[in-house]
Amino acid sequence: MASAFTDSFSDYTRQLAATATRANRLALENAESMFGVQLKTLEKNITATSGFFGEIVQSSEPGTLAPKGAQLVKDNLERWTTAHQEVVGLGLKATEALSELARQPFAAKR
Numbered sequence: 001m002a003s004a005f006t007d008s009f010s011d012y013t014r015q016l017a018a019t020a021t022r023a024n025r026l027a028l029e030n031a032e033s034m035f036g037v038q039l040k041t042l043e044k045n046i047t048a049t050s051g052f053f054g055e056i057v058q059s060s061e062p063g064t065l066a067p068k069g070a071q072l073v074k075d076n077l078e079r080w081t082t083a084h085q086e087v088v089g090l091g092l093k094a095t096e097a098l099s100e101l102a103r104q105p106f107a108a109k110r
Contacts (some may be wrong), residue, residue: 015105022101030094034087043081045076 052072
Protein backbone atom coordinates (compact mmCIF):
# COMPACT_ATOMS: atom_id res chain seq x y z
CA MET A 1 0.00 0.00 0.00
CA ALA A 2 2.81 2.39 0.81
CA SER A 3 4.40 1.52 -2.51
CA ALA A 4 1.23 2.47 -4.39
CA PHE A 5 1.09 5.78 -2.58
CA THR A 6 4.77 6.46 -3.27
CA ASP A 7 4.40 5.59 -6.95
CA SER A 8 1.33 7.78 -7.28
CA PHE A 9 3.05 10.63 -5.47
CA SER A 10 6.13 10.27 -7.67
CA ASP A 11 4.00 10.36 -10.82
CA TYR A 12 2.24 13.53 -9.71
CA THR A 13 5.55 15.10 -8.73
CA ARG A 14 7.08 14.32 -12.14
CA GLN A 15 3.99 15.69 -13.87
CA LEU A 16 4.13 18.87 -11.79
CA ALA A 17 7.84 19.33 -12.51
CA ALA A 18 7.30 18.82 -16.26
CA THR A 19 4.41 21.29 -16.29
CA ALA A 20 6.41 23.86 -14.32
CA THR A 21 9.32 23.48 -16.74
CA ARG A 22 7.05 24.02 -19.75
CA ALA A 23 5.44 27.03 -18.07
CA ASN A 24 8.84 28.57 -17.33
CA ARG A 25 9.96 27.98 -20.92
CA LEU A 26 6.77 29.62 -22.25
CA ALA A 27 7.21 32.60 -19.95
CA LEU A 28 10.85 33.03 -20.94
CA GLU A 29 10.09 32.79 -24.67
CA ASN A 30 7.31 35.34 -24.25
CA ALA A 31 9.54 37.76 -22.36
CA GLU A 32 12.22 37.37 -25.05
CA SER A 33 9.69 38.14 -27.80
CA MET A 34 8.34 41.16 -25.96
CA PHE A 35 11.82 42.50 -25.33
CA GLY A 36 12.71 42.00 -28.99
CA VAL A 37 9.69 43.99 -30.18
CA GLN A 38 10.47 46.85 -27.82
CA LEU A 39 14.16 46.84 -28.72
CA LYS A 40 13.41 47.02 -32.47
CA THR A 41 11.06 49.92 -31.88
CA LEU A 42 13.62 51.74 -29.78
CA GLU A 43 16.23 51.21 -32.48
CA LYS A 44 13.92 52.64 -35.18
CA ASN A 45 13.05 55.65 -33.04
CA ILE A 46 16.68 56.37 -32.20
CA THR A 47 17.65 56.11 -35.87
CA ALA A 48 14.87 58.49 -36.92
CA THR A 49 15.70 60.96 -34.14
CA SER A 50 19.42 60.86 -34.97
CA GLY A 51 18.61 61.62 -38.59
CA PHE A 52 16.53 64.58 -37.51
CA PHE A 53 19.36 65.89 -35.34
CA GLY A 54 21.63 65.61 -38.38
CA GLU A 55 19.15 67.74 -40.32
CA ILE A 56 19.13 70.32 -37.53
CA VAL A 57 22.91 70.63 -37.68
CA GLN A 58 23.00 70.95 -41.46
CA SER A 59 19.87 73.07 -41.92
CA SER A 60 20.14 76.58 -43.24
CA GLU A 61 16.38 77.18 -42.85
CA PRO A 62 15.34 76.72 -39.19
CA GLY A 63 11.68 77.42 -40.02
CA THR A 64 11.32 74.08 -41.82
CA LEU A 65 12.44 72.08 -38.80
CA ALA A 66 9.33 72.51 -36.65
CA PRO A 67 7.00 70.57 -38.98
CA LYS A 68 9.64 67.87 -39.45
CA GLY A 69 10.10 67.64 -35.67
CA ALA A 70 6.36 67.34 -35.14
CA GLN A 71 6.19 64.59 -37.75
CA LEU A 72 9.09 62.81 -36.08
CA VAL A 73 7.30 62.87 -32.73
CA LYS A 74 4.11 61.59 -34.35
CA ASP A 75 5.96 58.76 -36.12
CA ASN A 76 7.82 57.76 -32.95
CA LEU A 77 4.59 57.66 -30.95
CA GLU A 78 2.90 55.58 -33.65
CA ARG A 79 5.77 53.09 -33.57
CA TRP A 80 5.57 52.85 -29.76
CA THR A 81 1.80 52.40 -29.92
CA THR A 82 2.10 49.64 -32.50
CA ALA A 83 4.83 47.95 -30.46
CA HIS A 84 2.70 48.19 -27.32
CA GLN A 85 -0.24 46.58 -29.10
CA GLU A 86 2.02 43.79 -30.33
CA VAL A 87 3.38 43.24 -26.82
CA VAL A 88 -0.16 43.03 -25.42
CA GLY A 89 -1.02 40.50 -28.14
CA LEU A 90 2.03 38.42 -27.25
CA GLY A 91 0.99 38.56 -23.60
CA LEU A 92 -2.49 37.33 -24.45
CA LYS A 93 -1.10 34.45 -26.50
CA ALA A 94 1.21 33.49 -23.66
CA THR A 95 -1.67 33.61 -21.20
CA GLU A 96 -3.72 31.33 -23.43
CA ALA A 97 -0.81 28.89 -23.73
CA LEU A 98 -0.27 28.88 -19.96
CA SER A 99 -3.96 28.37 -19.24
CA GLU A 100 -4.04 25.46 -21.71
CA LEU A 101 -1.01 24.02 -19.97
CA ALA A 102 -2.80 24.30 -16.63
CA ARG A 103 -5.93 22.61 -18.04
CA GLN A 104 -4.11 19.59 -19.46
CA PRO A 105 -3.81 17.56 -16.25
CA PHE A 106 -7.52 17.99 -15.55
CA ALA A 107 -8.54 17.13 -19.10
CA ALA A 108 -6.49 13.93 -18.96
CA LYS A 109 -8.50 12.65 -15.96
CA ARG A 110 -11.84 12.79 -17.75
